[in-house]
Amino acid sequence: MYIHRDHEQAHLRLFTDYFSRDPRWSGQMFHRRFRMRKPLFLRIINAIAAHDSYFKQTTDAVGRQSISTLQKCTSAICQLSYETTSDMFDEYLHVSDHTGRECLAKLCLAVVEAFKDTYLRxxxxxxxxxxxxxxxxxxxxxxxxxxxxxxxxxxxxxxxxxxxxxxxxxxxxxxxxxxxx
Incomplete structure (x- = not known):
């Protein structure tokens, strides 16, 4: 069943809430919700996006933006942080259950590949x-x-x-x- 998800609006909301110059939620709230500080979160996201093209945002045949790098990584990291299912964050991030599971699997592989020489040895x-x-x-x-x-x-x-x-x-x-x- 197709459910229209407004990926661009969800990305804008996520960015405004946590990553803009003047975010709605403080760094302390970010740390509480994501179980890590924002600079570490961004370092992981940047390393993963540089390592795996899956996490780069694309446009579809109609010209609409796909799910952003921030949405994909946030979905996966939240699943790990809260030990919950992938559809738990659909209402906020507009990431389907299937895509959320895929993001989690790819994020875990990308983290190992991106950081194995430095931290996983x-x-x-x-x-x-x-x-x-x-x-x-x-x-x-x-x-x-x-x-x-x-x-x-x-x-x-x-x-x-x-x-x-x-x-x-x-x-x-x-x-x-x-x-x-």
Missing amino acids: KPTTDDTRMMVNMHELQVHDFPGMLGSINCLHWQCKNCPTTWREQYTSGHKGSYVGKNVW
Whole structure:
């Protein structure tokens, strides 16, 4: 069933609410709603748009604008932030359920591709040394914590049997994941 969605009006509303020179909602509200600060949000969007042509806005055969880069990325990031379905934001962003799911899948792939060399890699010796130096004077004893980042040293004696194999690192009784105990 075809539903007319005014993509241009939805983009204008989103831009006016959050990204204009004098936005309706403050940076604090942006952070609360998107679970990140606006500069980080824009950095992710710009990297993704440069990496994947799907996120670039186009015009159709009739000359109408497609869904904007901002709408596509906002739909996907909101789905991740709120752990909800893709049609949850249709009324505000005018992005269909199908397009929302597609945006989410493509955004996740694009984030991995765009940021894997910088953030999604094993830390080098220099990276570890830098982290230790940054936190050397902190009270939380970062060097002691660094050894347990992958949770290999946590004993999991109260782990439910159904979860036991899912959250272990291969070491007997150790737990990988959130400390929910």
